[in-house]
Amino acid sequence: MNPQKDGNTYTGVRQCWRVRREQLERGEAKHTPVRVYRRRYLRWFDLAVGTFGRALRLAGLFERGRRNALAIVLNEITIEIGALPKAFDGFRLLQLSDLHVDGLPGLKDAICRLVAPIEADLCVFTGDYCEQVTAPLEHILPDIKAITAAISSRHGVLAILGNHDRAETVEAFEGLGIKFLVNETFSLEREGARLHLTGTDDVHYFYTDAARAALAAAPAGCKIALVHSAEFADVAAENGFHLYLAGHTHGGQVSLPGGMPIFTHMTRFRRYARGLWRHGQMTGYTSLGVGVSGLPVRFNTRGEVVLITLRAG
Numbered sequence: 001m002n003p004q005k006d007g008n009t010y011t012g013v014r015q016c017w018r019v020r021r022e023q024l025e026r027g028e029a030k031h032t033p034v035r036v037y038r039r040r041y042l043r044w045f046d047l048a049v050g051t052f053g054r055a056l057r058l059a060g061l062f063e064r065g066r067r068n069a070l071a072i073v074l075n076e077i078t079i080e081i082g083a084l085p086k087a088f089d090g091f092r093l094l095q096l097s098d099l100h101v102d103g104l105p106g107l108k109d110a111i112c113r114l115v116a117p118i119e120a121d122l123c124v125f126t127g128d129y130c131e132q133v134t135a136p137l138e139h140i141l142p143d144i145k146a147i148t149a150a151i152s153s154r155h156g157v158l159a160i161l162g163n164h165d166r167a168e169t170v171e172a173f174e175g176l177g178i179k180f181l182v183n184e185t186f187s188l189e190r191e192g193a194r195l196h197l198t199g200t201d202d203v204h205y206f207y208t209d210a211a212r213a214a215l216a217a218a219p220a221g222c223k224i225a226l227v228h229s230a231e232f233a234d235v236a237a238e239n240g241f242h243l244y245l246a247g248h249t250h251g252g253q254v255s256l257p258g259g260m261p262i263f264t265h266m267t268r269f270r271r272y273a274r275g276l277w278r279h280g281q282m283t284g285y286t287s288l289g290v291g292v293s294g295l296p297v298r299f300n301t302r303g304e305v306v307l308i309t310l311r312a313g
């Protein structure tokens with residue numbers, strides 16, 4: 001689909017990005033900030049997931065895992081940022097990550113119920129919207145539309161791409177009124193003060209130097225990075241970001257008792273696989289995700305919608 005032909009407002013930069021992104025999607029390699037891996041998908045991992053699923057069914061635990069996955073919770077946290085302008089003190093940021101809305105029947109309704117009473121200032125979607133990566137994107141759009149309609153957010157919804165998302169997601173979601181950040185910055189202004197949010201393309205499979213350049217180009221001031229995985233934490237911290245919001249890991253999805261993930265699917269900074277963390281002067285939060293992938297089950301983790309209240313330090 002040609003964005004210009006469809007009257008979309010894509011700039012030349014976006015079109016160049018899209019050509020490169022689609023090239024990477026067609027390839028098998030995994031492009032990360034530090035190296036390129038020859039294979040993106042690990043076949044042994046898929047075999048292990050299939051075997052684990054069969055074992056769960058034999059043990060009669062599959063249904064319990066599915067119920068766990070549907071039992072998503074609202075997690076309210078407060079994060080203090082020294083550089084936050086007073087005008088943004090108390091700003092309520094709603095984060096939904098890793099929706100994978102087609103991966104678990106009933107999840108869309110559970111999300112809508114959970115977010116309906118929340119009054120947020122801004123909502124951010126931090127990537128991974130579908131489970132069936134090769135299915136036509138239209139199969140998830142009604143659910144995304146319903147979830148977006150259930151969200152009350154004064155400044156709307158911002159989104160970034162995850163490693164499960166194809167380039168065409170940007171255009172389709174923007175058609176639903178969701179603003180995408182593709183290596184771009186969005187700034188909010190209150191009483192002359194500004195809060196900057198910079199969103200990059202996924203850096204777990206589809207890293208390019210444009211993601212690094214986007215963080216470097218963010219204006220001075222209070223800055224929040226939106227990146228699908230925490231694997232870019234050092235680059236954001238080096239560029240003076242104060243807060244970094246990620247997802248990607250699902251908190252392990254199937255974890256050891258106590259919540260310790262068995263698999264993080266991270267190539268670096270595995271210690272930032274879940275919850276709050278610090279990297280230098282920057283605070284980070286890695287959401288446990290809302291949905292699930294691989295198997296529609298969770299053990300020793302709960303899917304979450306995160307409501308972050310920002311406080312000026």
Ligand SMILES: [Fe+2]
Nearest residue numbers: 098128248293
């Ligand atoms: Fe995910």
